Each structure stands twice: as C-alpha cells, then as structure tokens.
Amino acid sequence: MNNVDGQEVLFPVVLPRELLEESGRYLSIGSELVRLKDRNEKGLVLAMTHEEAAVQLCKNSVSSYKQLPFMIYQIQTKFRDEARPRGGLIRVREFTMKDGYSFHNTQHDLEAYYERVYAAYERIFSRIGLKDFVSVKSDTGMMGGDIAHEFMSLTEVGEDEIVLCAKCGYRSNMEIAPAKHNYKNDKSGAPLKEIFTGELKEIGQICQGLKIKEEQTCKAVIFAVKGGDETVIAFARGDCEISEAKLKKVVKKDIVPWTGQDESIAAGNVGPVNLNVKKCTVVFDNSLTGASGLVCGANKSGYHLSGLDIERDVKVKEFFDIAKAKQGQQCSCGGTLKVERAIEIGNIFQLGVKYTKSMEMTVLDDNGKLQYPIMGCYGIGVGRALASVAQQSRDSKGLIWPAPIAPWKVHICALRTDDKVVSKKAHDLHDKLEKAGIPTLFDDRDASAGVKFADADLMGMPIRVVVSPKSLAADEIEISLRANGESKKTACKNAVKEIKATLKKLV
Amino acid sequence: MNNVDGQEVLFPVVLPRELLEESGRYLSIGSELVRLKDRNEKGLVLAMTHEEAAVQLCKNSVSSYKQLPFMIYQIQTKFRDEARPRGGLIRVREFTMKDGYSFHNTQHDLEAYYERVYAAYERIFSRIGLKDFVSVKSDTGMMGGDIAHEFMSLTEVGEDEIVLCAKCGYRSNMEIAPAKHNYKNDKSGAPLKEIFTGELKEIGQICQGLKIKEEQTCKAVIFAVKGGDETVIAFARGDCEISEAKLKKVVKKDIVPWTGQDESIAAGNVGPVNLNVKKCTVVFDNSLTGASGLVCGANKSGYHLSGLDIERDVKVKEFFDIAKAKQGQQCSCGGTLKVERAIEIGNIFQLGVKYTKSMEMTVLDDNGKLQYPIMGCYGIGVGRALASVAQQSRDSKGLIWPAPIAPWKVHICALRTDDKVVSKKAHDLHDKLEKAGIPTLFDDRDASAGVKFADADLMGMPIRVVVSPKSLAADEIEISLRANGESKKTACKNAVKEIKATLKKLV
CATH class of the missing domain: 3.30.930.10 (Bira Bifunctional Protein; Domain 2)
Structure with a gap:
C-alpha cells in the first residue's frame, strides 16, 4: 500500500x-x-x-x-x-x-x-x-x-x-x-392443455412424473420485496438457476426468497398463463425467448399446463438476463464457459x-x-x-507456509533437551536468530524426535533446524526445508549466516 | 512482552x-x-x-x-x-x-x-x-x-x-x-444549638455566612445505591473529600452520587443528629473521631446545628477511612504526603x-x-x-518524538522541489532510507523553507534532513536533531550511513 x-x-x-x-x-x-x-x-x-x-x-x-x-x-x-x-x-x-x-x-x-x-x-x-x-x-x-x-x-x-x-x-x-442460451424448441405447435399433477410441485418431481427434461419446463421462482408486501416472480427454463443479483438489478428492489403465505399464489403450481397475483412484478428470463412445448404451473393447486408457447400464450414485453451462467454455455467469443x-x-x-x-x-x-x-x-x-x-499450500503432513507470511520463519527442534549442550546451543541459536530479526519458534519440550518432527511438519514453518547430541558431536546442526524436504548439515559457527542465506532464497 | x-x-x-x-x-x-x-x-x-x-x-x-x-x-x-x-x-x-x-x-x-x-x-x-x-x-x-x-x-x-x-x-x-488526620478540637463543651441558616446549603456558603473554617463543620455527602432505592450518607469534616472508591469498599455496594428527590432527606441540611432516612446506610469518616464544636445540618430545611460533639451527640459504632488523602497530611513514616x-x-x-x-x-x-x-x-x-x-516531550515549536516511537524517524525537507537535482537527490535519499528500514517522511510540497521547517518542528520527527540547491552545490546535505537543534553537513554519498549512525544513538 x-x-x-x-x-x-x-x-x-x-x-x-x-x-x-x-x-x-x-x-x-x-x-x-x-x-x-x-x-x-x-x-x-x-x-x-x-x-x-x-x-x-x-x-x-x-x-x-x-x-x-x-x-x-x-x-x-x-x-x-x-x-x-x-x-x-x-x-x-x-x-x-x-x-x-x-x-x-x-x-x-x-x-x-x-x-x-x-x-x-x-x-x-x-x-x-x-x-x-x-x-x-x-x-x-x-x-x-x-x-x-x-x-x-x-x-x-x-x-x-x-x-x-x-x-x-x-x-x-x-x-x-x-x-447465453441455445435451446432447441419443440415446433409441433401442441396446444395448451391442463394436466393433473397432484402433489408434484418441484421441477425434479414434475420431470420424473411426466418423463420430460428440465429444459422442457418453465419454472417460477418467487421473491418477496424487503420491507413490504410486494412479490417478484421470475420465470425461466427449468434447468436454469435464477441469479438474485441479476434480478435485483432488473427490478431495482431489494429482494429475498419468498417464504410467505399468500392464497393468490399457488406455490408449486405458479405459471405465466392467467397469473393473477396482487402487487407482483413478473420478470421473464432470456432462456424463455421463443420457447415452446413447455410444461408450466397452471396457477391452480394440483395442475400444470403442457404445450406452453411463450409467444402465443403469454404477452411478454421484454426478456431479461436473470439466470446464472452455466458450465458449457457458449462465451460471446465462441469459446466454452x-x-x-x-x-x-x-x-x-x-x-x-x-x-x-x-x-x-x-x-x-x-x-x-x-x-x-x-x-x-x-x-x-x-x-x-x-x-x-x-x-493451497499443504501436503498430507500439514501446512507449508510460504516464507513471506510464515508466522515464524525458523522452527528449532532441540532433541534431548535434558542434554545441557543441546539445550545451550539451541537457546543460543534461538536468541541469535531473533536478534537478527528472524522470528523463530523453539520446540524445547521434553518430547521425542518423532513427536517434534511431526509437529514441525504439521505447523509448516519454512525452515526446520535440528539441534541434537549426534549432530553436535560433529559440531553441526541440520537445516531442512519444509516445502521439499531438502536438508543439509552446517557447522555451528555458520548457522545464523546459513539460515539467513536460506531464508533469503525463500522470500 | x-x-x-x-x-x-x-x-x-x-x-x-x-x-x-x-x-x-x-x-x-x-x-x-x-x-x-x-x-x-x-x-x-x-x-x-x-x-x-x-x-x-x-x-x-x-x-x-x-x-x-x-x-x-x-x-x-x-x-x-x-x-x-x-x-x-x-x-x-x-x-x-x-x-x-x-x-x-x-x-x-x-x-x-x-x-x-x-x-x-x-x-x-x-x-x-x-x-x-x-x-x-x-x-x-x-x-x-x-x-x-x-x-x-x-x-x-x-x-x-x-x-x-x-x-x-x-x-x-x-x-x-x-x-491521616490531625485536627485540634474545640474543647469548650459548647451545647448543641439550632441556628437559622436559610438558603445557605453548601459548605462554602455556611463557612462564609458563619465565619468559620471548613474543618469546623461536619459535612454530609449522599450517594444512591445502584439499581435500588437505598441511599448511603457519608459524614466527614467539611475540609475532607469523600473517596467513592473507599466508601464502596466499606459499604460493599455499587454507589453513585445521589441525584434523587426524597422528602425524608433535607438536602443541604443533612446532619448526624436525629437523622431519620429510610433504607439508608450511614458511614462516619476517621476525620470525625473525637470531633467537637462543629456545625452540621439539622435535618430541617433552613437550619443547622452548632456545637456538635460527635461522642456526646451521636452514637457512632465505628469510624472508617473514607476520605481522600490530602497534600500536607502526615505519612505513616512521619514524612509529609x-x-x-x-x-x-x-x-x-x-x-x-x-x-x-x-x-x-x-x-x-x-x-x-x-x-x-x-x-x-x-x-x-x-x-x-x-x-x-x-x-512531556515538546517545546514551543511543537512535538519532539523520542526516536523509539516516532512514526517516522527522518523528515526530509526538500527545498525548491522545482529544481530537478534537488528533487532527484531527495527522492533517491527517501527511497534508500526506506529500503534500509528507516521510516522516512518526505516533504515534497511546493512550499517555502520557512513553512517546511515550521511543519517539521511541529510534527517533531527526531532527525531532519535538508536537501537544498545550496547544500547540493557542495555535494552535501544537512542533518539536524529535533531535540537539541544540533546540525551538521554530510557528503551526499555518506548520507544514509550518517543518518543510520545518528539514529542508532537515539534509540
């Protein structure tokens, strides 16, 4: 910034x-x-x-x-x-x-x-x-x-x-x-026909019951205008999902999913033909442009209509883009979304x-x-x-913090903290690294190497330093990288310099 | 931490x-x-x-x-x-x-x-x-x-x-x-006597009206217990101030200054003799221990009592330390507070x-x-x-931030920013200092040297650096300290090094 x-x-x-x-x-x-x-x-x-x-x-x-x-x-x-x-x-x-x-x-x-x-x-x-x-x-x-x-x-x-x-x-x-929709419409010119659908309300049930595809239906999604008694009914092809954000922009009102009780709305059987709901804004999605041969609600409990031809049966002034885009639809460039x-x-x-x-x-x-x-x-x-x-940055053992945002850059595992030489060397290294401005986590617990390594992997600091009786016998410590496991031994006297150089490559 | x-x-x-x-x-x-x-x-x-x-x-x-x-x-x-x-x-x-x-x-x-x-x-x-x-x-x-x-x-x-x-x-x-109180009491043995004081209510008014000292009165301070209809009345010598914190510890209730209306309380004329207030806790301060010859309220509008002798006229079970300590009082070591x-x-x-x-x-x-x-x-x-x-850290010109908490450590005043050399050198110096981890404020406004210096003094960053056509002619910049005004010239090429060294002495 x-x-x-x-x-x-x-x-x-x-x-x-x-x-x-x-x-x-x-x-x-x-x-x-x-x-x-x-x-x-x-x-x-x-x-x-x-x-x-x-x-x-x-x-x-x-x-x-x-x-x-x-x-x-x-x-x-x-x-x-x-x-x-x-x-x-x-x-x-x-x-x-x-x-x-x-x-x-x-x-x-x-x-x-x-x-x-x-x-x-x-x-x-x-x-x-x-x-x-x-x-x-x-x-x-x-x-x-x-x-x-x-x-x-x-x-x-x-x-x-x-x-x-x-x-x-x-x-x-x-x-x-x-x-961007690309539907093939039924051109048979079938007439509107009322069909008994009983308890079938959801699009899935209707399609299963009538053995048709979702795209052969016209669905209705009902919204309430916030802080009032108005409703908004959105119509789209049954396989489309209404986008609240897009619909809000069209109606220019704040809407929420309708959960009300209104006898004039035959919930589950709402359709665009002979719709008669008070204080209601009706919006048609682009997916219905020129659509025909659809099944829709009959605005009567237990009934739907088949053979809906939007142009013939409904007077739609304007169609809007109120459906969510879908995987596989065409991009305006001709590519696939x-x-x-x-x-x-x-x-x-x-x-x-x-x-x-x-x-x-x-x-x-x-x-x-x-x-x-x-x-x-x-x-x-x-x-x-x-x-x-x-x-994004993890493996089966735990986190792998990228160095620029790691809360500690170095994780010191002191093995056998009861060993005075180990304890002193590890403490000294911790203090020197902190003084050099390198935030360092120091595992000085009385726990096994296995426990310490597993915790270090889980927490995922970028550089792990092992101080153990074995490495100190050769006057060395071991530096390894969490990201790829690479490790090397370094003489104790070069430890801070080597860790600094390693860190510099990581940030 | x-x-x-x-x-x-x-x-x-x-x-x-x-x-x-x-x-x-x-x-x-x-x-x-x-x-x-x-x-x-x-x-x-x-x-x-x-x-x-x-x-x-x-x-x-x-x-x-x-x-x-x-x-x-x-x-x-x-x-x-x-x-x-x-x-x-x-x-x-x-x-x-x-x-x-x-x-x-x-x-x-x-x-x-x-x-x-x-x-x-x-x-x-x-x-x-x-x-x-x-x-x-x-x-x-x-x-x-x-x-x-x-x-x-x-x-x-x-x-x-x-x-x-x-x-x-x-x-x-x-x-x-x-x-710790040290009052001399009137030992005359004067009797209790009702005196008409009319509209005199405050201690100051009483003392002025009766030509007595505040310490010759017994004052009452009334508190309400929070969230109830109880009151607490604290009595002390008129020159003492009641400590709410101490009083709270004594009554073990949360109290606030009394602002209510209660006919049983003759506000401004409350005294310890014949006090008759319902749901009321009365607390006496140590300053009244053994006190005599005092003026106090008569619990009757328009009247006070003179000649109050606490031991003789009031049954006090216990005196408490509920007054604030005062300048000049004796410390328990014998010193003066x-x-x-x-x-x-x-x-x-x-x-x-x-x-x-x-x-x-x-x-x-x-x-x-x-x-x-x-x-x-x-x-x-x-x-x-x-x-x-x-x-604490200021003078007549403005703030003097101590370096450890100064929001910027260095304030660069570039004089004549229309001069391309000045502008470039000042920008370069700013960038180098920031890169060296030294937060630097850069005044690159088109304003006079006087305005810039006054603002630098007002804001009070510890080190001021002046880059001007004059100093640059000698290939120098000027470094000065806000705290004591000390200033020196430094060759441009040593500027960052010199500023770092100066800052190090300040933190």
Missing part, C-alpha cells in the same frame, strides 16, 4: 449512526449491519467498511484540487453480522480487513490509479504464496459505483462461483456473467461520487468551481487470504 | 454475553459495558478487557500443571462506554490496549512473574521516552483480585491523583491512600482464581488433583502512553 502512495490511518470500529445516515447506507444495508446504542441512547454501528469515515476524515482537511489525488488505508477489525458464518476464517463475523480509499479530481485519474492498485494486488497475492487466483469483474453491490473487480482464490471449497473462458480470457463473478468455485480474497471498486456527494465533500477545481472528489476503494480480507494460502 | 515469554494472540472485539455471565461481570459491570444483540437476538458485548476470553481460549487446551506457567498477550481495540470522554487520547471510548494474561500453578510463581512484568513495564515506559512516571499501588476495582499496581505518567493535565511521600518512597493511587496529578498508562493485577474458578478452568497438579490456575493480567493503554509522551 505504501508503494502505491498510500498513507496509513486508523478508523474506529464503532461509528456514529449519523455517518451512515448521510450516505444512506444506514437504511439500505440489511441486518449484516449491527446497530447498537450507547449509554445515552445515541445510535452507533459496528463498521462493515469505512467509506463514510474516510470522507468524514478528509472533508475538513481537503479543500483544493491541488491536494488530490491521495489514498489512505488501514488494517483493522470489521464486523458483519453474517447469517451463515462458516469455514474457519472464510466467512466470519469479525475479521481483519485491509481497506483503502482514494480521492481523485477526474475519472481518468481514478482509472489510472485503479490500475496501479490492481497490479499491486496481483503482486501481493503472488507474494503471499497464492498459486491459483484470478481477478474477475464483479457486481458493485452495497458499495455503489460502476466498475469493480474481485480477486478470487480458486478452491473446491470456495463459496463463490466464477465464470471463465479459456479461449478469450473472459473472467467474471457469477453475479454478472451473462448467460467454465464455472469454478473460489474464495473472494480482495476487491476493488470505482465508487464515483456516491459518498462525496451524499456527504457534501467538495474541493475547488482549477477554475474555482466546487467539485465532488471521485473515489475508489480497495479491500483485502486478511484472514481469508491467509486461509486461502493454507488451503 | 516477548522478552517476558509472552505469546501473541488476538481475541475478538465482540464477545458473546455468556462469557461474561460465567464470570459474573455481565451483571457487575455498569453502563461502561456496551451490550448489544445480533440478528438472532443473541446477546453480545463489546469487550472492555479479555480475562474471560483468555480463560475460554486456554481452558480446552491446558489440562496439566506441566503446561503452566505461560502468558498470552494481544494489542487490540477495546471499547468502554465512558460517561465523560475527554482529552484527546486520554479518555476515549474506543482505544488500543496491550493486554496480557498469565496462568500459574502457585501464588508464589504468579508473584515472581508479576515482578518480571513490573520490571518490563518500567523498561517499556522509559524506552518510549516517558520522563516522569511512577508506579503506585492501586485499587483492583472491577478486575477483582488483591494486589494491583498502576503506572502513572505525571502531568498537570492528568485526571488521576496519586499520593507520594518523598521520605519513605510511599506511592499510591488516591483511591487507596490512607488519610504530596499529591500529584497523573495519567494512568498501565496497570498490572494479581487476579488469583476469580476467573478460572468461575469459568471452571482446571489443571491436574503433580498429585493428580484438580486445581484452578492462578492468574495475573497486565495492561498498557497504548494511546494514553503516546499522549503522555507528547505531553
């Missing part, structure tokens, strides 16, 4: 409610934002991110375009009241984040700086030892703004999905990857003037006119990045 | 309510503890300190006396909902604390370790550049336990008072310093088994019996320590 001209600051974990009211996020963010009160009943929040605090900090000390651009950053505790914390450090409520905020005179300047941070992020993730990571375009979500990228660590245990095309290099978060699981470890956003405008931060430009500075913001999930490295 | 065998950990800022319920502090701590709820209505708190979290962390991994002793510490954000935040970093609600927790098999072992940390704290505060600080015995307050010390930075703006004796070296927090204002920057506590017992953390001792580990805890207010250094 310093190398991209960042200046370190520290914001509070607890922010006054008013700050988020100014930006509008006090209302727009859901229950992930923890709201609390102090002893005087004054509203506070636990900060999820610090755009408002950054604007607040700068708005009183920055008044001229000459003071821009600059970037401030911090490494600090954040709290998000996640509905489903999981996976150790992957999705936790309290976590350490590196977050930075930049202020610019022009969009052009922001874009140039954004590129610099983008490159810095790639260097950071490489340097901490991540092997498989990609950056993808992403949804701006609660942050606002237009352009955003996520840095994703690829892993089968990831909770996010990303969409890749090997041919053209396209990379995107699932939330914004366009889905691949979907991979990943963990989001960083994200960068071009925020525009959302925060400076709502919080009235202005600077005088070179014509003496007031302008809202243009902002960018840049986050790294420190714990997630660490967990992602651990996920 | 590492040098006293500490191991670094990181606890959460937000803790589950249950943890503090186990120790009993969820109820015993007042409104400084912020209580909140998550999305599922589960109780949480913002941690003020982490004894419970430390016990929770260790109780599952420690089971044998062989694993003791050890100490864990963290440097982390704490939140206390202070009633009166003030003084910049001195009393804030959110602050950074270094807190450590040690676990021992025996009280003896705790005491020996406590001494080690005590010595380490003295080294730390000296090293960060505090000139005037003392350690004093202190009240254990909400922490529990018996023995505690505070480290106090002496300053006239401090909000704490400490009591010192130059003769015997006695040092104590005001809260526990015993007050001095009272100084100070800021608390650190504290250490011998906690005993309060937390391990209440939270059921046990280890097997060498006889195979379950024992509760004995704990110590050790805090440093990082921001307060910083503010205290700033308070």
Whole structure:
C-alpha cells in the first residue's frame, strides 16, 4: 500500500449512526449491519467498511484540487453480522480487513490509479504464496459505483462461483456473467392443455412424473420485496438457476426468497398463463425467448399446463438476463464457459461520487468551481487470504507456509533437551536468530524426535533446524526445508549466516 | 512482552454475553459495558478487557500443571462506554490496549512473574521516552483480585491523583491512600444549638455566612445505591473529600452520587443528629473521631446545628477511612504526603482464581488433583502512553518524538522541489532510507523553507534532513536533531550511513 502512495490511518470500529445516515447506507444495508446504542441512547454501528469515515476524515482537511489525488488505508477489525458464518476464517463475523480509499479530481485519474492498485494486488497475492487466483469483474453491490473487480482464490471449497473462458480470457463473478442460451424448441405447435399433477410441485418431481427434461419446463421462482408486501416472480427454463443479483438489478428492489403465505399464489403450481397475483412484478428470463412445448404451473393447486408457447400464450414485453451462467454455455467469443468455485480474497471498486456527494465533500477545481472528489476503494480480507494460502499450500503432513507470511520463519527442534549442550546451543541459536530479526519458534519440550518432527511438519514453518547430541558431536546442526524436504548439515559457527542465506532464497 | 515469554494472540472485539455471565461481570459491570444483540437476538458485548476470553481460549487446551506457567498477550481495540470522554487520547471510548494474561500453578510463581512484568513495564515506559512516571499501588476495582499496581505518567493535565511521600518512597493511587488526620478540637463543651441558616446549603456558603473554617463543620455527602432505592450518607469534616472508591469498599455496594428527590432527606441540611432516612446506610469518616464544636445540618430545611460533639451527640459504632488523602497530611513514616496529578498508562493485577474458578478452568497438579490456575493480567493503554509522551516531550515549536516511537524517524525537507537535482537527490535519499528500514517522511510540497521547517518542528520527527540547491552545490546535505537543534553537513554519498549512525544513538 505504501508503494502505491498510500498513507496509513486508523478508523474506529464503532461509528456514529449519523455517518451512515448521510450516505444512506444506514437504511439500505440489511441486518449484516449491527446497530447498537450507547449509554445515552445515541445510535452507533459496528463498521462493515469505512467509506463514510474516510470522507468524514478528509472533508475538513481537503479543500483544493491541488491536494488530490491521495489514498489512505488501514488494517483493522470489521464486523458483519453474517447469517451463515462458516469455514474457519472464510466467512466470519469479525475479521481483519485491509481497506483503502482514494480521492481523485477526474475519472481518468481514478482509472489510472485503479490500475496501479490492481497490479499491486496481483503482486501481493503472488507474494503471499497464492498459486491459483484470478481477478474477475464483479457486481458493485452495497458499495455503489460502476466498475469493480474481485480477486478470487480458486478452491473446491470456495463459496463463490466464477465464470471463465479459456479461449478469450473472459473472467467474471457469477453475479454478472451473462448467460447465453441455445435451446432447441419443440415446433409441433401442441396446444395448451391442463394436466393433473397432484402433489408434484418441484421441477425434479414434475420431470420424473411426466418423463420430460428440465429444459422442457418453465419454472417460477418467487421473491418477496424487503420491507413490504410486494412479490417478484421470475420465470425461466427449468434447468436454469435464477441469479438474485441479476434480478435485483432488473427490478431495482431489494429482494429475498419468498417464504410467505399468500392464497393468490399457488406455490408449486405458479405459471405465466392467467397469473393473477396482487402487487407482483413478473420478470421473464432470456432462456424463455421463443420457447415452446413447455410444461408450466397452471396457477391452480394440483395442475400444470403442457404445450406452453411463450409467444402465443403469454404477452411478454421484454426478456431479461436473470439466470446464472452455466458450465458449457457458449462465451460471446465462441469459446466454452467454465464455472469454478473460489474464495473472494480482495476487491476493488470505482465508487464515483456516491459518498462525496451524499456527504457534501467538495474541493475547488482549477477554475474555482466546487467539485465532488471521485473515489475508489480497495479491500483485502486478511484472514481469508491467509486461509486461502493454507488451503493451497499443504501436503498430507500439514501446512507449508510460504516464507513471506510464515508466522515464524525458523522452527528449532532441540532433541534431548535434558542434554545441557543441546539445550545451550539451541537457546543460543534461538536468541541469535531473533536478534537478527528472524522470528523463530523453539520446540524445547521434553518430547521425542518423532513427536517434534511431526509437529514441525504439521505447523509448516519454512525452515526446520535440528539441534541434537549426534549432530553436535560433529559440531553441526541440520537445516531442512519444509516445502521439499531438502536438508543439509552446517557447522555451528555458520548457522545464523546459513539460515539467513536460506531464508533469503525463500522470500 | 516477548522478552517476558509472552505469546501473541488476538481475541475478538465482540464477545458473546455468556462469557461474561460465567464470570459474573455481565451483571457487575455498569453502563461502561456496551451490550448489544445480533440478528438472532443473541446477546453480545463489546469487550472492555479479555480475562474471560483468555480463560475460554486456554481452558480446552491446558489440562496439566506441566503446561503452566505461560502468558498470552494481544494489542487490540477495546471499547468502554465512558460517561465523560475527554482529552484527546486520554479518555476515549474506543482505544488500543496491550493486554496480557498469565496462568500459574502457585501464588508464589504468579508473584515472581508479576515482578518480571513490573520490571518490563518500567523498561517499556522509559524506552518510549516517558520522563516522569511512577508506579503506585492501586485499587483492583472491577478486575477483582488483591494486589494491583498502576503506572502513572505525571502531568498537570492528568485526571488521576496519586499520593507520594518523598521520605519513605510511599506511592499510591488516591483511591487507596490512607488519610491521616490531625485536627485540634474545640474543647469548650459548647451545647448543641439550632441556628437559622436559610438558603445557605453548601459548605462554602455556611463557612462564609458563619465565619468559620471548613474543618469546623461536619459535612454530609449522599450517594444512591445502584439499581435500588437505598441511599448511603457519608459524614466527614467539611475540609475532607469523600473517596467513592473507599466508601464502596466499606459499604460493599455499587454507589453513585445521589441525584434523587426524597422528602425524608433535607438536602443541604443533612446532619448526624436525629437523622431519620429510610433504607439508608450511614458511614462516619476517621476525620470525625473525637470531633467537637462543629456545625452540621439539622435535618430541617433552613437550619443547622452548632456545637456538635460527635461522642456526646451521636452514637457512632465505628469510624472508617473514607476520605481522600490530602497534600500536607502526615505519612505513616512521619514524612509529609504530596499529591500529584497523573495519567494512568498501565496497570498490572494479581487476579488469583476469580476467573478460572468461575469459568471452571482446571489443571491436574503433580498429585493428580484438580486445581484452578492462578492468574495475573497486565495492561498498557497504548494511546494514553503516546499522549503522555507528547505531553512531556515538546517545546514551543511543537512535538519532539523520542526516536523509539516516532512514526517516522527522518523528515526530509526538500527545498525548491522545482529544481530537478534537488528533487532527484531527495527522492533517491527517501527511497534508500526506506529500503534500509528507516521510516522516512518526505516533504515534497511546493512550499517555502520557512513553512517546511515550521511543519517539521511541529510534527517533531527526531532527525531532519535538508536537501537544498545550496547544500547540493557542495555535494552535501544537512542533518539536524529535533531535540537539541544540533546540525551538521554530510557528503551526499555518506548520507544514509550518517543518518543510520545518528539514529542508532537515539534509540
């Protein structure tokens, strides 16, 4: 961050409610934002991110375009009241984040700086030892703004999905990857026909019962608009999955899965023909464009319709891209899309003037006119990045910490600590290494060599040093690398020098 | 902390309510503890300190006396909902604390370790550049336990008072310093007499009105017991100040200044004779032992009594030490007490088994019996320590940061940054110093030498380096010390070496 001209600051974990009211996020963010009160009943929040605090900090000390651009950053505790914390450090409520905020005179300047941070992020993730990571375009979500990228660590245990095309290099978060459909439609011109389906409600049951494929159905997914009594019904081919993020952008409302009771909605039998639900927005996915010969709900409990021809039977004004992209779909370049699981470890956003405008931060430009500075913001999930490295860098014996982020660079195993010479030599070496600025873990337990080696492998520090009566007899110690097991003996007097040289090759 | 065998950990800022319920502090701590709820209505708190979290962390991994002793510490954000935040970093609600927790098999072992940390704290505060600080015995307050010390930075703006004796070296927090009184009593044997005092209520008004000294009065201070309808009335000589901390220890209840309305209490006219207040505990201070010839309230609006003889007129079972010690009082050694204002920057506590017992953390001792580990805890207010250094280390031009804690060690003032040679040399020097691990602030603004020097003095980095067209003409730069203004010129090629050597002398 310093190398991209960042200046370190520290914001509070607890922010006054008013700050988020100014930006509008006090209302727009859901229950992930923890709201609390102090002893005087004054509203506070636990900060999820610090755009408002950054604007607040700068708005009183920055008044001229000459003071821009600059970037401030911090490494600090954040709290998000996640509905489903999981996976150790992957999705936790309290976590350490590196977050930075930049202020610019022009969009052009922001874009140039954004590129610099983008490159810095790639260097950071490489340097901490991540092997498989990609950056993808992403949804701006609660942050606002237009352009955003996520840095994703690829892993089968990831909770996010990303969409890749090997041919053209396209990379995107699932939330914004366009889905391109290629269905063959039944052209038989079969008429609409009501069929009794009884207790069959789920797409899987219908397909099994009627012996048809999922893509031969039109599914309905029902959402509730948050904080009201409206609903949104999304229709798509039965083999498509509705993307909440895409649907939100279309309806421009905050939606959640519908769990309500409404007699006008025949749940499990909802279809686009003769649909009659009050306060309801209906959205059709691109996958239904020109579709025919489909089975859909009859809006009547126990019944479906067959022979649905969208053009003939439903008046659809417009089709939207509201389905998730799928593995095997065609990329716009003609290549084939691949979907991979990943963990989001960083994200960068071009925020525009959302925060400076709502919080009235202005600077005088070179014509003496007031302008809202243009902002960018840049986050790294420190714990997630660490967990992602651990996920990728390991073997059957345990972790293999890359040296740049290993909590200790050297792990001394002193064998036979009851031996005074061993104990003294090991202690001396530990003290010398620490003094040389090399964090060193010292296993001085009264335990067997086997136990010590197994623990050293499990914990995975990059360099292991063995001090034993046997090696000391030859006035030597043994240095080995966790990553590849390579080992060598070194004269005691050269130990620190040799360890330093070994470490230098690793960082 | 590492040098006293500490191991670094990181606890959460937000803790589950249950943890503090186990120790009993969820109820015993007042409104400084912020209580909140998550999305599922589960109780949480913002941690003020982490004894419970430390016990929770260790109780599952420690089971044998062989694993003791050890100490864990963290440097982390704490939140206390202070009633009166003030003084910049001195009393804030959110602050950074270094807190450590040690676990021992025996009280003896705790005491020996406590001494080690005590010595380490003295080294730390000296090293960060505090000139005037003392350690004093202190009240254990909400922490529990018996023995505690505070480290106090002496300053006239401090909000704490400490009591010192130059003769015997006695040092104590005001809260526990015993007050030793030496009054001459009126032996005239004057009778009790009701006198009309009208609107005179305050001691000062009474003394002025009746032309007597404060010590010739018996004052009453009224407190309310928290969370109930009880009151506590403390009587003392009019020139004494009641110590809430001492009084709390006597009544063993949590008390706050009384602000209520109670017709049975004639506020401003409360006295010990014929006092008739319901649900009231009355406590007499040592200063009243054998006192006579005093003026006190008559428990009747508008009236006082003169000629009060405590032994004759009031049945006092026991006198207590509930007044604050005062400057000029006698120390038990015969010396004279001095009272100084100070800021608390650190504290250490011998906690005993309060937390391990209440939270059921046990280890097997060498006889195979379950024992509760004995704990110590050790805090440093990082921001307060910083503010205290700033308070002590300054002159009329600004701050003078001691090198060990200066945020930048070197401040480069590049004069005439439009001069390409100056700009290049200054940039090069900055980059070389940073690469050598010396944090360097670089003033590359387009501003005059006067502005730059004034700002450098104000900000107070220990070493100032001037790069100017004039000095560069002789292929030199100028190095000067903020503390004493000493300056010298050095050939450009030796700059980094010379700055390193200068810095080495300062840390």
